[in-house]
Amino acid sequence: MNHLAIDMAGVGKTYRFFSLENIELKLPRGEIMGLIGPNGAGKSTSIRILLGLVHQDHGDVCVLGHPMPAEQVAAKWDIGFASEDMRLYESQTLGWHMQWMQSIYRNWDGGYAQRLLKRFGLRAEQKLKGISHGQRVKSTLLLVLARKPKLLVLDEPTTGLDPVARHEILRELTDVMREEGRSVLFSSHNTQDVEQISDRITFIDRGRIIDSMDKEMFLDRWRRLRLEAPFGVTLPALPGVIGVRQEGRLAIATTNAFNPGLPHAYEQTGARVQRIENMTLEEIFVANVERSREEVEV
Amino acid sequence: MNRSLIGELVLKDWRLYRPMILSCMVAGAGALALSQWGNEPTLVVGAVAFFIAIIMAATMLPLAGILTERKNKHLAFLMSLPITFLEYTTAKLISTLLIFLVPWFTLVTLAISVIGFRNFVPHGVIPMTLILCGLPFVGMCIMIAAALVGESEGWAIAANVFCQSSYGLTWYFLNRIPVLHNNASKPKPVWDPLTLNILGGELVLILVILALTYFLQSRKRDFVF
Incomplete structure (x- = not known):
C-alpha cells in the first residue's frame, strides 16, 4: 500500500492569467497538512486537481494510491471534501441530506452523525434556508465526517466563521485526527487555524510551492535577530540569513536556518545581539512569500 | 459508468422538483378544464394556459435543476461525491428529461383525450396539438444544453429568451401552412407526410441537441463550479 495519502509530482496547469508550476506535494497517511497561501495563490486549483475535477496539463497525481484523474471515482469514495463555498440544498433539512448521504455511502456512521449533531448544536429537522454561516459549515462537515473518509480535504473551511464556531470546528477536526490512518489536507489563508491542527505546513504563492516542512521544524528554524x-x-546577510533590514544602527536579520552559532557570527562582525525572537507561523509565511517574490523578480 | 450513483442523483432531483412538476400538471389540467367551459373565449384562454403550463415545466426544470444548482453553489457538494463530470452530465440529462416527461406525457395525453372524447373541437386539431406540444420539449433541450455546456447564467438566460420568443413565431408560421391549417378543421386527424416530417424533425432535433450536449461535455477537461 502506498504510504502517501497525497502525492503530486511536477504538476502544472496553465490558465490565461494564472498558472500552477511544478507542484510537489506529499502527504504521508495519517498526517495533517496545512496548505497556506494568500487569495489566488493556487490552493483551490491544487485541490481541484487532487479531486480530479481539473485535469493537470502535466505531472502525476496520486491520491490514496489512485492515479488522478483516471481513478477519481475510486479515490473519491474515501475522500471527504468540504469547501468554504460549498452549499447544501436550502429547501431541504439537514436530516434529508443525512438520509441521502446514508443511501450513498456504505461507511456512513449514523451514531457518529447523531453525536456530531449534538456537539455542533444542529437540528436535523431544521431547513437549511436561513441558518447561519457557522451552522452551514458545521452541517457540511457533519455530512463529510460521518462518511468516515480516509482523506479529508478542507478548502478554507473556517473562512468567515466567528471565533466560537471556528474553535468548535477545529476541536472536532483535532478529535477526528486521532482516528488512526486519517489524513487531512487543510487549506487556509488563516495561519492560526492551520498552526493549531497541522503536522506539516506547505506555503503556496502565485502558483508555486515556496516551502514545505514539518511545522515544528518551521518554528524551530525561523528566528528574528x-x-x-x-x-x-x-x-x-550571513549564511542562513534570508534578509537584513537596517535603519541607522538598528538591524533585524531574519533566518530560516537558525543555529546557535549565528548570533556569535554576527558578534564577530562587531554587532551586538539585542534579542533573538521566535516567529509566528504568520510571520514565517509573510517572510517566505516576500522572499519568494523577490527571488522571482530577480 | 457509476449507475447506482447516477440513479441516486436522478432520484434526488425527482424529490427536489416533484412539487414544481405537480404544480405545472395541476395548472395544465385546470387550463384544459377551463377550455371545456363551453364558449370560444374560455377555449382560447384555456388552450393558451395549457401551453403555458407545459412551457413552465420546460423552462423551470433546466433553470432550477442545472442553473440554480450552479448559482447556489450546490455543485461543489455534488462533485465531492464519487462521480465524474460526465456522470454528473448523464445524471442531469436523464433526470431533467424523465422529470419533464411526467407532466408532458400526462398533459399531452389528457389534452388528446379531451379533444377525442368531448368533441368540442374538430379531431383534426390533434396532430397540430402534438406538434405544438413538441416545441417546448425542443426548447427545454436547448436550455439544458446552454446551461450545461455554457456553464453560466448568461448562456442559460439567452437560451431561455430565444426559446420563449421562438414559440410564438413558430406557432404563427405553422398556422400559416395551408395543409396544416386545413387539416386542423377536419373531423378526423390527418397524418399527412408534412405533419409526420415535422413531428419527426422535432424528435431528431431533441436527439441531436442531447447528443451534442453529451459530446461537448465529454470534451471538457476541467469542471467549473
Whole structure:
C-alpha cells in the first residue's frame, strides 16, 4: 500500500492569467497538512486537481494510491471534501441530506452523525434556508465526517466563521485526527487555524510551492535577530540569513536556518545581539512569500 | 459508468422538483378544464394556459435543476461525491428529461383525450396539438444544453429568451401552412407526410441537441463550479 495519502509530482496547469508550476506535494497517511497561501495563490486549483475535477496539463497525481484523474471515482469514495463555498440544498433539512448521504455511502456512521449533531448544536429537522454561516459549515462537515473518509480535504473551511464556531470546528477536526490512518489536507489563508491542527505546513504563492516542512521544524528554524550594528557599518546577510533590514544602527536579520552559532557570527562582525525572537507561523509565511517574490523578480 | 450513483442523483432531483412538476400538471389540467367551459373565449384562454403550463415545466426544470444548482453553489457538494463530470452530465440529462416527461406525457395525453372524447373541437386539431406540444420539449433541450455546456447564467438566460420568443413565431408560421391549417378543421386527424416530417424533425432535433450536449461535455477537461 502506498504510504502517501497525497502525492503530486511536477504538476502544472496553465490558465490565461494564472498558472500552477511544478507542484510537489506529499502527504504521508495519517498526517495533517496545512496548505497556506494568500487569495489566488493556487490552493483551490491544487485541490481541484487532487479531486480530479481539473485535469493537470502535466505531472502525476496520486491520491490514496489512485492515479488522478483516471481513478477519481475510486479515490473519491474515501475522500471527504468540504469547501468554504460549498452549499447544501436550502429547501431541504439537514436530516434529508443525512438520509441521502446514508443511501450513498456504505461507511456512513449514523451514531457518529447523531453525536456530531449534538456537539455542533444542529437540528436535523431544521431547513437549511436561513441558518447561519457557522451552522452551514458545521452541517457540511457533519455530512463529510460521518462518511468516515480516509482523506479529508478542507478548502478554507473556517473562512468567515466567528471565533466560537471556528474553535468548535477545529476541536472536532483535532478529535477526528486521532482516528488512526486519517489524513487531512487543510487549506487556509488563516495561519492560526492551520498552526493549531497541522503536522506539516506547505506555503503556496502565485502558483508555486515556496516551502514545505514539518511545522515544528518551521518554528524551530525561523528566528528574528535584533541587532545593533557598529556606527557606519552595514550588516551583511550571513549564511542562513534570508534578509537584513537596517535603519541607522538598528538591524533585524531574519533566518530560516537558525543555529546557535549565528548570533556569535554576527558578534564577530562587531554587532551586538539585542534579542533573538521566535516567529509566528504568520510571520514565517509573510517572510517566505516576500522572499519568494523577490527571488522571482530577480 | 457509476449507475447506482447516477440513479441516486436522478432520484434526488425527482424529490427536489416533484412539487414544481405537480404544480405545472395541476395548472395544465385546470387550463384544459377551463377550455371545456363551453364558449370560444374560455377555449382560447384555456388552450393558451395549457401551453403555458407545459412551457413552465420546460423552462423551470433546466433553470432550477442545472442553473440554480450552479448559482447556489450546490455543485461543489455534488462533485465531492464519487462521480465524474460526465456522470454528473448523464445524471442531469436523464433526470431533467424523465422529470419533464411526467407532466408532458400526462398533459399531452389528457389534452388528446379531451379533444377525442368531448368533441368540442374538430379531431383534426390533434396532430397540430402534438406538434405544438413538441416545441417546448425542443426548447427545454436547448436550455439544458446552454446551461450545461455554457456553464453560466448568461448562456442559460439567452437560451431561455430565444426559446420563449421562438414559440410564438413558430406557432404563427405553422398556422400559416395551408395543409396544416386545413387539416386542423377536419373531423378526423390527418397524418399527412408534412405533419409526420415535422413531428419527426422535432424528435431528431431533441436527439441531436442531447447528443451534442453529451459530446461537448465529454470534451471538457476541467469542471467549473
